[in-house]
Amino acid sequence: MAILEAKCLKKIYTTRFGGNRVQALSNVSFSVEEGEYVAIMGESGSGKTTLLNILAALDKPTSGQVLLGGKSVSALKEREMTAFRRNNLGFVFQDFNLLDTFSLQDNIFCLLY
Ligand SMILES: Nc1ncnc2c1ncn2[C@@H]1O[C@H](COP(=O)(O)OP(=O)(O)O)[C@@H](O)[C@H]1O
Ligand SMILES: [Mg+2]
Numbered sequence: 001m002a003i004l005e006a007k008c009l010k011k012i013y014t015t016r017f018g019g020n021r022v023q024a025l026s027n028v029s030f031s032v033e034e035g036e037y038v039a040i041m042g043e044s045g046s047g048k049t050t051l052l053n054i055l056a057a058l059d060k061p062t063s064g065q066v067l068l069g070g071k072s073v074s075a076l077k078e079r080e081m082t083a084f085r086r087n088n089l090g091f092v093f094q095d096f097n098l099l100d101t102f103s104l105q106d107n108i109f110c111l112l113y
Contacts (some may be wrong), residue, residue, distance in 0.1 A: 002031035004055065007062035013052070023054050024050040049094070054057060056091055057081050 011025040024047045032038050038050050053059040055066055057073045066073040068084065076084065084089075098107045 002067075003034050003069055004032040005065075005067040005070075006051075006055065006064040007067065008032050009051070009054060009061045009066070011047070011054065011059075014063045024053075028064070052091075056085065056089055058091075 007029055009025050009028040013022045013024055014020065028051060042048055054061050056083060073081065099110065102110065
């Protein structure tokens, strides 16, 4: 069984008053089997970060679904998703997202809790 499935993911960013609309993802579907090693490639602005944020449930798709181990991410409660991220996901941000008022040690603890 696929451990990760993206089904018809679509993401449209809109400005606060709905003026500008950017379609970042248009019907993205794929699945990943256990043990597979997958790279997402594309030019700058093609939607890689948007896709990864949605796969990690840091952002929500405009439509479509992400299934982790057959379970829809949108059906998980925030608390369950937090536990899932802690136990199963590693995420290296392009910019490190460190909190500069925290020590290095506290930044690491932030990632763990
Ligand atoms: N928060 C946002 N608000 C509006 N548009 C965004 C936002 N984030 C990304 N975009 C736009 O969505 C498209 C995809 O961006 P992104 O996912 O960052 O691509 P990549 O990581 O492949 O460079 C780009 O056109 C980008 O300008
Ligand atoms: Mg990016």
